[in-house]
Amino acid sequence: MENVYGTLKGFVDPIFVVFVLLLISLFIFWKTSKKKTGPLILLLAIVIFYGASIFPVANYLCYYLEKDYIKKTITADQNTDVIVALGGGAYDISYISKTFPSSTTVVRVAYAADYYRYNPVKYFVCSGKGLGKLPEAEMMAKLAVSLGVPKEKIKIDSRSVNTWQSAVEINKMFDKKDIRVGLVTSAFHMKRSERELKKYFNNVSPLPAGFLYSSPMGNPLPRYIPQSEALYKTQIAFQEIVARIWYLIKKLF
16 A cells, blocks of 8 residues: 555656646647657657656766765764865745755754764864855854854854855865865765865865665655656756866866
8 A cells, every 4th residue: 555655646746747748748749730840859858857857867866976975984084173064055034034044954064063973073164155144154053053063163154155165265264284174065065075175175084964866665666757856856966967067177277
């Protein structure tokens, strides 16, 4: 019954409904159109949409981005001097005049604070301006304090709006470049973040705070039904792939 329930949930996902409507549109278009160029373009769009919306494709893309951190156990040096937590987004709710950290940001700070519990460091860095009215790093600092990180150990970078700017601002905080840095961000974002931070610091240890990739479990059928969650993972993966390419191009100029 659980397998049936999981399959039924996939059938009511909005992405699956859109997929079905696209198939119906293709059938009607194919039957009524004298020229087949339009239907063929629509067919190509449907194939791409389907591929981007199923878990096998989304999982493969996420694995490609995160494989270096999946294949080995990640532990920062016990003598880590600094923990750097990179922001993952924030949003405003104008009706109540408040800014909230995204779930990604919360996970990163919580993971960094948990690491601090067992490996107290000299400094705990919160980095990111975000798009909200309140700087993302300030919200991260408040959350870290609530999770047990002493306020006097926290350094805030509330100016950077992207990964390379975070590295630049963090570089300004520390004169010594041989300090041991424990870098906390999402696994899909870690490779690019590592590269940027290693431009300035000699010892950077990755501490991935979460993975998009997940091992297949349960009934395999729902994994091949177009779903919103799979499309979201594909979107994140494509954005990160484009960002990696852009950062490599940027190095040439």
